[in-house]
Amino acid sequence: xxxxxxxxxxxxxxxxxxxxxxxxxxxxxxxxxxxxxxxxxxxxxxxxxxxxxxxxxxxxxxxxxxxxxxxxxxxxxxxxxxxxxxxxxxxxxxxxxxxxxxxxxxxxxxxxxxxxxxxxxxxxxxxxxxxxxxxxxxxxxxxxxxxxxxxxxxxxxxxxxxxxxxxxxxxxxxxxxxxxxxxxxxxxxxxxxxxxxxxxxxxxxxxxxxxxxxxxxxxxxxxxxxxxxxxxxxxxxxxxxxxxxxxxxxxxxxxxxxxxxxxxxxxxxxxxxxxxxxxxxxxxxxxxxxxxxxx
Amino acid sequence: xxxxxxxxxxxxxxxxxxxxxxxxxxxxxxxxxxxxxxxxxxxxxxxxxxxxxxxxxxxxxxxxxxxxxxxxxxxxxxxxxxxxxxxxxxxxxxxxxxxxxxxxxxxxxxxxxxxxxxxxxxxxxxxxxxxxxxxxxxxxxxxxxxxxxxxxxxxxxxxxxxxxxxxxxxxxxxxxxxxxxxxxxxxxxxxxxxxxxxxxxxxxxxxxxxxxxxxxxxxxxxxxxxxxxxxxxxxxxxxxxxxxxxxxxxxxxxxxxxxxxxxxxxxxxxxxxxxxxxxxxxxxxxxxxxxxxxxxxxxxxxxxxxxxxxxxxxxxxx
Numbered sequence: 001x002x003x004x005x006x007x008x009x010x011x012x013x014x015x016x017x018x019x020x021x022x023x024x025x026x027x028x029x030x031x032x033x034x035x036x037x038x039x040x041x042x043x044x045x046x047x048x049x050x051x052x053x054x055x056x057x058x059x060x061x062x063x064x065x066x067x068x069x070x071x072x073x074x075x076x077x078x079x080x081x082x083x084x085x086x087x088x089x090x091x092x093x094x095x096x097x098x099x100x101x102x103x104x105x106x107x108x109x110x111x112x113x114x115x116x117x118x119x120x121x122x123x124x125x126x127x128x129x130x131x132x133x134x135x136x137x138x139x140x141x142x143x144x145x146x147x148x149x150x151x152x153x154x155x156x157x158x159x160x161x162x163x164x165x166x167x168x169x170x171x172x173x174x175x176x177x178x179x180x181x182x183x184x185x186x187x188x189x190x191x192x193x194x195x196x197x198x199x200x201x202x203x204x205x206x207x208x209x210x211x212x213x214x215x216x217x218x219x220x221x222x223x224x225x226x227x228x229x230x231x232x233x234x235x236x237x238x239x240x241x242x243x244x245x246x247x248x249x250x251x252x253x254x255x256x257x258x259x260x261x262x263x264x265x266x267x268x269x270x271x272x273x274x275x276x277x278x279x280x281x282x283x284x285x286x287x288x289x290x291x292x293x294x295x
Numbered sequence: 296x297x298x299x300x301x302x303x304x305x306x307x308x309x310x311x312x313x314x315x316x317x318x319x320x321x322x323x324x325x326x327x328x329x330x331x332x333x334x335x336x337x338x339x340x341x342x343x344x345x346x347x348x349x350x351x352x353x354x355x356x357x358x359x360x361x362x363x364x365x366x367x368x369x370x371x372x373x374x375x376x377x378x379x380x381x382x383x384x385x386x387x388x389x390x391x392x393x394x395x396x397x398x399x400x401x402x403x404x405x406x407x408x409x410x411x412x413x414x415x416x417x418x419x420x421x422x423x424x425x426x427x428x429x430x431x432x433x434x435x436x437x438x439x440x441x442x443x444x445x446x447x448x449x450x451x452x453x454x455x456x457x458x459x460x461x462x463x464x465x466x467x468x469x470x471x472x473x474x475x476x477x478x479x480x481x482x483x484x485x486x487x488x489x490x491x492x493x494x495x496x497x498x499x500x501x502x503x504x505x506x507x508x509x510x511x512x513x514x515x516x517x518x519x520x521x522x523x524x525x526x527x528x529x530x531x532x533x534x535x536x537x538x539x540x541x542x543x544x545x546x547x548x549x550x551x552x553x554x555x556x557x558x559x560x561x562x563x564x565x566x567x568x569x570x571x572x573x574x575x576x577x578x579x580x581x582x583x584x585x586x587x588x589x590x591x592x593x594x595x596x597x598x599x600x601x602x603x604x605x606x607x608x609x610x611x612x613x
Contacts, residue, residue, distance in 0.1 A: 007503070007507055008507025008508070008510055008511055009416050009417055009502070009505075009507070009510065010413065010416070010417055010510055010520065010523055010524065010527075010528065011417055011520065012510070012511075012514065013419075016417075016419075028414075029418055029420060029421060032414065032415075032418070032425065033421050033424070033425065036425055036428045036429065037428065039488075040428040040429060040431055040432060040488075041428065041431070043432075043440075043443060043444075043447075043448070043456075043488070044431070046443070046447055046448075046456060047439075047443045047447065050443075050446075050447050058454065059452070059454050060454060061452070061453040061454050061459070062453065062454075062459045062462070062463070063454050063455075063456065063459050104340070105340035105341045105344065106341055108337040108338070108340060108341065109337065109338050109340070109341035109342070111337055112334045112335070112337035112338045113338070116330070116333060116334035116337060117334065118330070118331040118332075118333075118334025118335050118338070119331050119334075121334065121338070124338065124342060127345070127350065128341075128345055131345070131349045131350075131353075133602065134349075134353060134595065135545055135548065135549050135594065135595070135598055136549065137549040137551065137570075137571040137574060137591065137594060138353075138356065138591040138592070138594055138595045138598075139349070139352050139353065139356065139591070140574065140575075140578070140591070141356060141359070141574065141578045141584055141587045141588045141591055142351075142352035142353070142355040142356035142359060142588060142591075143348060143352045144578070144584075145352075145355065145359070145584060146347065146348065146351065146352050146355065147348075150347065151347065151351065166344050166347070166348060167344070167348040167349075169340070169341055169344035169348075170341070170344040170345045170347075170348045170349040175341065200333050200334075200337070204337075225434060228436055229435075229436050229437060231436075231437060231438055231552050232551060232552070232575070236579065246436070247436045247437070247438035247439070248438075250438055250439070250442070251438055251556065254442065254556075259442075259446040262442055262446065263442060263443060263446060263447065266436075266438070266439035266440075266442045266443060267439070269436055269438070269439050270434075270435045270436055270439040270440075273434045273435065273436065274431070274434055274435070276434070277427075277430070277431065277434040278427075281427055281430070284430075285426065285430065285496055288493060288496055288497065289496060289497055289499075289500035
């Protein structure tokens with residue numbers, strides 16, 4: 001994504017840097033920047049300030065642009081009544097676990113498929129990638145049935161964090177992303193390590209992983225946001241109030257809670273992912289595009 | 296770009312065994328077996344997760360759809376689940392709604408991001424800021440974003456954001472989610488707002504891969520902006536356009552959380568019921584996991600049909 005200002009695009013640089021073209025360019029730019037700010041930041045502003053309004057103010061017509069009498073109490077109510085601390089902790093706990101499980105198991109698998117290439121490796125890879133074609137909704141019922149009574153061992157994973165962690169490991173997109181990155185690491189490095197008598201694990205740990213930090217970061221960020229955004233699966237496998245995730249918890253309370261408080265809770269629930277995005281936006285965007293473009 | 300790829304070493308497509316894997320001092324069967332065992336040891340964790348949570352459920356879903364479990368007893372019932380499901384009064388409305396949503400989302404959620412990306416790609420200023428803006432809603436938990444739409448934007452009184460804007464423009468206000476006609480368009484708007492960022496970024500990246508000389512040449516031949524888009528931009532991004540169309544169809548056919556939160560499930564006069572919502576209803580409220588599995592299989596078949604058409608169309612173009 002090199003921002004090469006000299007790169008030729010649809011309209012040439014010369015055309016927009018003089019005369020009429022220049023005026024059109026700047027007008028369009030201002031209009032688009034203002035429009036996008038309104039369309040994409042506007043609703044977020046409305047959300048944050050709306051949650052500060054009183055019940056009466058929210059029902060008045062026309063709606064007010066600024067809360068006249070800000071009620072931070074709505075946020076405090078949301079925090080206390082919905083037990084948001086607990087919900088956020090649960091979600092955070094699931095997210096961290098998901099990152100660890102995916103990093104360890106998917107990285108090991110991708111390393112094996114890319115560098116060790118055991119027999120039937122290609123068949124396994126094809127079967128994994130095949131799951132990308134299966135829509136999640138199709139699997140939701142049999143997956144649920146599997147989780148409440150695991151085959152052979154007959155363990156019920158309901159309300160156990162493993163019900164979130166383990167299914168997320170079966171993520172073909174991660175394996176594909178990691179494998180493609182490992183494929184680009186020259187064989188010579190591996191050969192040199194082998195010459196020095198390093199085991200496969202040692203090579204992975206000391207040679208491959210240090211080179212792969214960017215892609216590991218991308219996988220981790222995607223794992224966190226996936227857990228934070230997911231709704232139906234955690235709703236099904238975490239049925240008790242003590243184990244709920246934050247989205248599911250807000251949904252469960254939405255019926256009997258004043259809507260300002262629900263919105264306040266929604267704002268609080270969104271803060272962690274927004275912060276992650278603002279910090280890691282470069283990694284997220286490049287991960288998104290490398291994963292899909294050259295794939 | 297944050298991901299730096301190590302320069303690719305040229306490798307033949309057939310992937311011959313790498314030269315170092317057969318070490319001169321230790322060759323033979325024992326070594327080979329040990330190498331393979333190591334390879335599979337690294338794979339086993341992920342493979343087990345795939346087996347238990349992906350491959351096995353896929354098979355089990357199909358098997359379940361031909362069975363019926365009552366009071367702990369499972370019997371084969373043939374196509375009973377399918378006929379019962381099709382007889383459900385919500386079955387056809389659910390498909391109609393899902394297709395309507397998918398179609399509308401294609402018009403809005405597919406064309407709009409492409410033109411937004413083309414526009415952004417022309418800007419020499421503020422591109423980073425605009426890119427962050429379009430992707431920001433993607434990072435919100437969908438439940439949060441949808442409560443915002445439900446309570447503040449689609450409020451049917453004039454206190455709602457959209458109605459206030461319409462009123463200020465002297466346009467007729469709408470009942471939004473309480474009107475069967477507006478339910479779907481309202482859901483598509485919310486869904487597009489939440490999801491279009493990803494598509495915009497992917498298009499932007501593929502636009503940046505178009506060689507500038509092509510535009511140069513087209514311009515010298517006297518092609519205007521529209522013809523340059525039609526004859527350079529679109530053909531050059533054809534593969535990504537086709538891929539994203541397919542991905543978007545698969546994603547929108549699974550419409551679930553929008554009806555659940557915005558329309559409390561079914562919506563006014565069944566106007567919001569989606570196929571995925573029907574799966575959820577049957578499986579987890581009507582105690583009919585087998586029926587839900589059957590509906591899942593029907594959905595899989597329909598999507599496989601789409602994929603077949605897609606493969607056909609893209610193969611023809613090449």
